[in-house]
Amino acid sequence: MVKGKKLNDWQTYKRLLKYMRGTRKVVLLLIFCMVLEALFTVVTIFSIKPIIELLLNNRVVDSSHLHTVQPMTLEAVVDGDTRTAALKGRGSLETAQSGDRLRDRLRANVDPRNKLVAMDLSETTAPGAEAWSALMAGRLIAEDRQVPLQVVLPAEFEAPDFLKTPSEFFTLLRPTDAAAQEVTALAAQVSMPVPKVASTGPIARLKKSTVSAFRPYLLTVERYAQQSQANKFNVLGFIIGGMLFSAFMMTVCSFGVGFMSTYLASLTVNRLRNHTYSHMLGLDLHYFNSHSTGNLMSTVMQDVQMVASSIDILFGSVLKTPITVGTLVVAMFFVSPPLTLFTFLVVPFIIAMIFVIARRVRKISRRIQESRAIITGMMQETFTGVRVVKAFNTEPWESERFRKETRLAFKRGLKNTIAEELGTSLTQMLGAVTVASVVLAGGYFILRPPHAMSGSDFVLFIGLVTQVFRPLKNVSRTTGKIQRGLAGCDRVFAALDTLPKLVDAPGAVAAVAPQRSIEFRDVHFGYALGKEPVLRGISLTVPVGRAVALVGETGSGKSTLVNLLPRFFDPTDGAVLWDGADLRTLQVKSLREQISLITQDVILFDTSIAENISYGHTREVTRDEVVAAARAANAHDFITRNLANGYDTQVGARGVRLSGGERQRIAIARAILKDAPVMILDEATSALDSETEALIQEALTRVMKGRTVFVIAHRLSTIQNCDEICVIDEGTFVERGTHDELLKRGGQYARYYNIQFGNQKAGEPASV
Numbered sequence: 001m002v003k004g005k006k007l008n009d010w011q012t013y014k015r016l017l018k019y020m021r022g023t024r025k026v027v028l029l030l031i032f033c034m035v036l037e038a039l040f041t042v043v044t045i046f047s048i049k050p051i052i053e054l055l056l057n058n059r060v061v062d063s064s065h066l067h068t069v070q071p072m073t074l075e076a077v078v079d080g081d082t083r084t085a086a087l088k089g090r091g092s093l094e095t096a097q098s099g100d101r102l103r104d105r106l107r108a109n110v111d112p113r114n115k116l117v118a119m120d121l122s123e124t125t126a127p128g129a130e131a132w133s134a135l136m137a138g139r140l141i142a143e144d145r146q147v148p149l150q151v152v153l154p155a156e157f158e159a160p161d162f163l164k165t166p167s168e169f170f171t172l173l174r175p176t177d178a179a180a181q182e183v184t185a186l187a188a189q190v191s192m193p194v195p196k197v198a199s200t201g202p203i204a205r206l207k208k209s210t211v212s213a214f215r216p217y218l219l220t221v222e223r224y225a226q227q228s229q230a231n232k233f234n235v236l237g238f239i240i241g242g243m244l245f246s247a248f249m250m251t252v253c254s255f256g257v258g259f260m261s262t263y264l265a266s267l268t269v270n271r272l273r274n275h276t277y278s279h280m281l282g283l284d285l286h287y288f289n290s291h292s293t294g295n296l297m298s299t300v301m302q303d304v305q306m307v308a309s310s311i312d313i314l315f316g317s318v319l320k321t322p323i324t325v326g327t328l329v330v331a332m333f334f335v336s337p338p339l340t341l342f343t344f345l346v347v348p349f350i351i352a353m354i355f356v357i358a359r360r361v362r363k364i365s366r367r368i369q370e371s372r373a374i375i376t377g378m379m380q381e382t383f384t385g386v387r388v389v390k391a392f393n394t395e396p397w398e399s400e401r402f403r404k405e406t407r408l409a410f411k412r413g414l415k416n417t418i419a420e421e422l423g424t425s426l427t428q429m430l431g432a433v434t435v436a437s438v439v440l441a442g443g444y445f446i447l448r449p450p451h452a453m454s455g456s457d458f459v460l461f462i463g464l465v466t467q468v469f470r471p472l473k474n475v476s477r478t479t480g481k482i483q484r485g486l487a488g489c490d491r492v493f494a495a496l497d498t499l500p501k502l503v504d505a506p507g508a509v510a511a512v513a514p515q516r517s518i519e520f521r522d523v524h525f526g527y528a529l530g531k532e533p534v535l536r537g538i539s540l541t542v543p544v545g546r547a548v549a550l551v552g553e554t555g556s557g558k559s560t561l562v563n564l565l566p567r568f569f570d571p572t573d574g575a576v577l578w579d580g581a582d583l584r585t586l587q588v589k590s591l592r593e594q595i596s597l598i599t600q601d602v603i604l605f606d607t608s609i610a611e612n613i614s615y616g617h618t619r620e621v622t623r624d625e626v627v628a629a630a631r632a633a634n635a636h637d638f639i640t641r642n643l644a645n646g647y648d649t650q651v652g653a654r655g656v657r658l659s660g661g662e663r664q665r666i667a668i669a670r671a672i673l674k675d676a677p678v679m680i681l682d683e684a685t686s687a688l689d690s691e692t693e694a695l696i697q698e699a700l701t702r703v704m705k706g707r708t709v710f711v712i713a714h715r716l717s718t719i720q721n722c723d724e725i726c727v728i729d730e731g732t733f734v735e736r737g738t739h740d741e742l743l744k745r746g747g748q749y750a751r752y753y754n755i756q757f758g759n760q761k762a763g764e765p766a767s768v
Contacts, residue, residue: 012489013314016307019271020264027315030260034320037253038327040246045463046331047243052456054236057096060222072098072124074105077190078114085109086183087119088190092126099130106138110147117142117149120187122175124154132160139163139170152180152187257320265311273304276492283500285568289527294377299495302372303488310485318482321471328468335461342441343434343465368487371409378402438465502567502588510590513677514579518542518565518708523574525560533572534560536731542724544677547709549719551749552728558712561728562680565710566595596671600683602663604655609639610647612655613669623647625673633669633699638662661696668699679704681711716753725749 020027050060072091079086087105092098110117135151142149152173153159159172173180225235277300280287288296332340382398439462520540526533534557542548550558563569564576567583576583583591604612613629614621626647630636643649655663671679681700697718713719720739727735727742727749735747742749 012486012493013310015493016268016272016311016489019268019275023264023267026260026264030257030264030315031319031323033253033256033260034323035327037250037257037320038324040250040253041324041467042327042331042464043246044243044250045467046460047239047246048463049456049460050239051236051243052459054225054232054239056455057100058226058232060218060225060235072101074098074101075190076105076109078109079186079189083113083115084186085111085114085117086186086189087117088123088187089119089121090123093121093124093131094126094128096128096130099128099134102131102134103137106134106141106149110138110141110145110149112145112147114147117147118183118186119150120152120184122152122154122180122184127153127157132163135159135163139167142169143167150179150183152177152183258316261312261315264315265308268311269304269308272307272492273300276300276304276495279496283498284502285563286501286527287498292373292377294375294379295373298373298376299491302376303491306485306488307492308485309481310489313481313485317471324471325468328464332461332464332468335457335464339438339441339461343438343468345434368409368412368484371405371412373491375402375405375409378405434469435462435465438462502570504587505584508585508587509581511578511586511594512590513594514544514708516544516579517577518544518678519577519580520561520564521575521577523561523564523571523576525557525564525569525572527569534731535571538574538731538733540726540733542708542710544708545706546723547704547711547721549711549713549722549725550728551713551716551719551725551752556728557731558728559682562682562710562712565678565680566592566597594676595678595680596674596676597680598664598667598671598682602655602660602667604651604658604663604666606650606653608645608648608650609643609666612651612666613647613673615670616674621673626669629669629673630665632672632702633665634695635662635665635669635699638665664696665699668696668703672703677707679707679709681709681713683712683714716749716756 054060072089072093072095074087074089076085076087078084087109089102093102106117106119138149138151141147146169148169148171150171150173152175155174155176163170163172171179173183175184221235225232280296280300329340332343378398378401382402519542520538523535523538524533525535538557538561540548550561552558560569564571565583567588570584578586578591605615609630610623610626613626627636630639630647639649640646649657651657651666655666658666700718701721709722711719711722716739719725723738724736725739725742726733727747729748735742735745735749737745743753
């Protein structure tokens with residue numbers, strides 16, 4: 001038994017991906033849907049910005065993204081003695097942010113408590129529609145509050161006609177006007193900060209080129225919306241419709257991602273389960289003797305099924321989350337690089353938390369899978385042996401044993417849940433702290449000059465941050481599912497890494513029907529190193545066509561000896577020869593094709609009578625051949641008379657719908673149809689009534705003719721006609737001869753015979 005080294009998570013996934021061969025197009029389509037879903041998510045969130053701008057600022061686009069110089073800086077100072085407010089501006093008036101600042105400053109300083117408001121804009125450049133609109137708003141405020149407002153504009157500025165209309169409280173001046181000198185002198189008292197140059201990095205350039213490309217169309221829409229309230233609602237409906245369409249496409253892509261992830265997971269599990277089952281069937285009996293049936297069933301069913309969650313999570317989260325988060329982060333950088341970098345401060349804490357939780361969950365999950373295997377084994381044993389359970393009234397004891405094991409699995413599950421939920425809660429807390437910190441930092445960028453972020457950009461950024469933390473808050477649960485799946489992988493791959501010892505040797509030849517003899521030459525065998533050997537120096541030569549019986553007490557080594565013939569095991573020392581050739585030089589498959597096996601514990605499969613009789617044949621078996629074999633096994637009469645569907649009757653699991661004698665006759669019919677030259681009968685007639693035994697013995701006598709037969713029997717009446725009888729005691733032959741010869745010797749065989757036929761002496765064992 002050879003086991004591979006323990007794999008890390010990446011190696012495990014790499015090994016699992018081998019079961020996805022042929023799905024390249026599906027994987028590419030899956031990734032394409034993930035990218036589209038992420039993009040439509042960003043588009044849906046970005047739809048918020050024009051809605052806010054349209055509702056609050058009566059515009060669709062914020063043109064401040066187009067400039068490398070920061071929007072206009074506007075500062076103010078108020079002289080309490082003269083009750084004069086002086087404002088001075090410097091920089092570009094073209095951006096929307098400049099218009100907003102101008103409007104806010106005028107609203108704050110055109111106050112009835114001031115006798116005069118003097119504003120010097122002579123050092124500004126490139127006035128835009130927003131700036132003229134803000135000045136008009138200032139004029140209306142001045143007239144409403146009856147506070148004189150004097151504004152000095154650069155000589156090259158040409159004000160729109162609606163500002164040129166004479167007004168008692170609003171005056172536009174040129175730098176050369178006499179009144180302008182007084183305004184300039186008042187504004188000189190204002191302390192102006194040094195203008196900052198905006199970032200000219202790749203993100204800023206990308207923002208500029210993007211907005212520049214769409215700005216003509218957006219301005220057209222904006223002018224249309226500004227014409228009337230009805231037009232504004234039309235534009236608003238169009239934007240909301242686009243947002244809903246984007247959300248719909250995001251949903252479609254999300255469905256595609258979920259469907260294809262599940263498809264790939266199911267396909268992988270199907271292939272892995274088939275491979276695991278086939279591989280286990282190819283292992284030696286050593287493996288099955290050292291693992292309970294429940295454990296093997298749990299590996300094939302439950303452990304493999306746990307792998308499905310790993311594959312589903314691999315595509316649904318492990319691959320999807322970086323794509324989604326990466327797209328959102330790019331969008332966040334597009335809105336505000338400083339705030340995005342600030343948000344990343346929480347990432348190291350999340351990574352450390354994931355690492356700790358992953359190790360904990362992996363360890364607990366492995367124990368949970370072990371508990372489930374034990375529970376499955378307990379159920380398999382109890383249900384199979386339910387007659388014994390009921391006969392000994394042990395239902396309460398079995399129930400309590402089951403409760404103890406399920407309670408242990410429950411406690412381990414709770415530990416697993418605590419680790420996952422703790423991680424989820426901590427992630428949510430970190431997300432809340434991050435959002436609160438972003439709000440605080442965003443407020444700083446909005447309120448503090450030079451007002452590097454607009455309100456709509458801030459709302460947009462918050463929306464992106466919340467979307468980033470949606471997948472991140474589930475990262476703990478995702479990690480838990482992955483680790484549970486990987487724990488299942490550990491057990492599955494441990495089975496797959498177990499290699500059979502009994503394999504064809506290099507140059508092995510196909511076995512054919514023996515022509516001379518089968519020989520056991522000085523055979524020694526033990527089931528495990530360091531334990532007492534079961535067979536010691538067995539030597540036996542059986543000529544072809546002879547029948548040899550093996551007799552001995554329970555545990556003497558009879559079944560072990562015949563199990564060496566089909567190479568269920570190999571001798572520890574010595575050899576088994578087939579026409580003089582060591583069995584280890586023959587192909588195992590061809591060797592077993594030459595041997596039929598009938599045991600006391602007949603195994604029938606949950607199929608029809610006909611399928612059980614023809615079991616193991618690679619060629620198509622006709623119904624006539626099946627019927628002929630059944631007739632030879634004395635099974636045809638009960639099949640046609642007692643079973644409603646005849647040969648098409650389903651026998652149930654392990655042939656539960658048939659009696660013991662009926663199952664034995666089906667097994668004999670199976671051996672007859674196989675027509676192998678060598679036959680092994682291991683207690684084939686035990687535990688049967690006399691009439692049934694007679695029928696089976698008649699069938700066996702018929703099928704044994706012309707074959708080399710090895711018979712193991714406790715009922716000595718069934719072996720009296722064998723060519724040779726060998727008595728085994730503690731793994732070695734103590735007597736050999738024919739029935740009559742052994743009776744005359746008066747040894748162990750004679751003692752067994754006397755016990756069975758009424759001549760038992762006191763103190764002698766009653767079982768052989």
